[in-house]
Amino acid sequence: MSKLDIHQIPVLNDNYVYLFREPESGLVGVVDPAVSGPVLSKLKELGWTLTHILNTHHHGDHTGGNLELKEATGCTIVGAKKDAARIPGIDIRLEEGDIFEFGAEKAEVFEVPGHTVGHIAYWFEKSDALFCGDTLFALGCGRLFEGTPAQMWQSLGKFRNLPDSTRVYCAHEYTESNGRFALSVDPKNKALQERFAEIVALRKRNKPTVPSTLGEEKATNPFLRADDPSLAAELNLSATDPVAVFAETRRRKDNF
Template sequence: MTLEIVQIPVLNDNYVYLAREPASGAVGVVDPAVHEPVLAELQRRGWNLTHILNTHHHPDHVGGNLKLKEATGCQIVGPKADAGRIPGIDVALADGERWKLGEEEAVIFDVPGHTSGHIAFWFEQSAALFCGDTLFALGCGRLFEGTPAQMWQSLSKLLKLPDHTRVYCAHEYTESNARFAVTVEPGNEALQKRYAAIRAARAKGQPTVPSLLGEEKATNPFLRPMSGNLRETLGLTDADDVAVFAETRRRKDTFRG
């Protein structure tokens, strides 16, 4: 049996996820920015919250921690490398560790770059990756506390996961990410097709998340520093992958399209 995953849109563009493991009835909430919509959805479904899964310390990912813990008695799980900034943390996890939500096991990846202590949860059986702000649909997180080399190393870990993995990122940034992506890899036909599909989905108010990791590998410029078309556009045909990634990120930071 695989996780039952419910997407809850909150704030302007955040996604919070409920994940229920059916064999045990355990329920986790991933990166609860706020508590009220989470409690309302739990009540509507008749689910009891057992865990909070935090990827990193930013307020729009941990803002609901303490109120949810107070209301439900749930256990808070988060990054060992940043435990001091995770409100109410009970279990601190590091790279390569395994952790279970009920009967389903997650592999933990340290993925710093956006923040110094950021983790991702990969539930292999459910083909589900909860990656916070490290990897977005057609994007990656800004480097607030890390370096391009760190972030590329982090993304390289996720690149090794199977193509059928569903990427449950924490924000609906895909359309703006796509507008940038086509400027740096204009010769990517798969990207052009995806951009058209994204525009159509957003025009109807539909989410573009989760995406498939295989789709990200084919179209997300931050996973593609090896692309000849990207390198040509950036004028970095002979540079190493970190330099290409760094220039892509720099351009995205100043993009106003």
């Protein structure tokens, strides 16, 4: 079974762009190209020809390279139907439940509003790969610029239903600061304590902490655990109201 060959490209201050190839068809995609230059350089290094851009949401640090890459390569731009007016150069418009066929691979599309109202994510099941943009981070989640806590909690619930082996290809290297916050609201979580020590060691060597796995996130990420009684107790809230627990956790992160 062929799987996507995925390359992580660090750009700007803390963004990750993902370039990937489906080996049977030779199709090449890039997720959320903030800028075009590093993508074009990596394509040249690998000898690949870009065929698709997959956008998760409209923010400039995810779409800034769209038009230059399209002009340079003639690639097809894929994004959210609900946010098509804000995705530069969009050709293919996707919505909840759509299956995006990419050679021998397929991605299920999730609408995951919260960070923005038109945010989507792509789950390539055979490759155990989730491209989630700014909805889910390693030990964190995106700020609620356009959506509500209820929307974001529901969005994250779609990810919680995926297999633990799924690799989380999020769009930013925020993990160390996210970990410090996570420990402030979940200080007794042994798995979190151990993971944070590993993260600090990686960052000291300037190594990426991404991708993580959904199994790690379910055990240690407070934003995926708003219905966990131990986390709710730390916040003096009831786990029977996970939206309230999530909202309080997000409020504290915004002011951390």
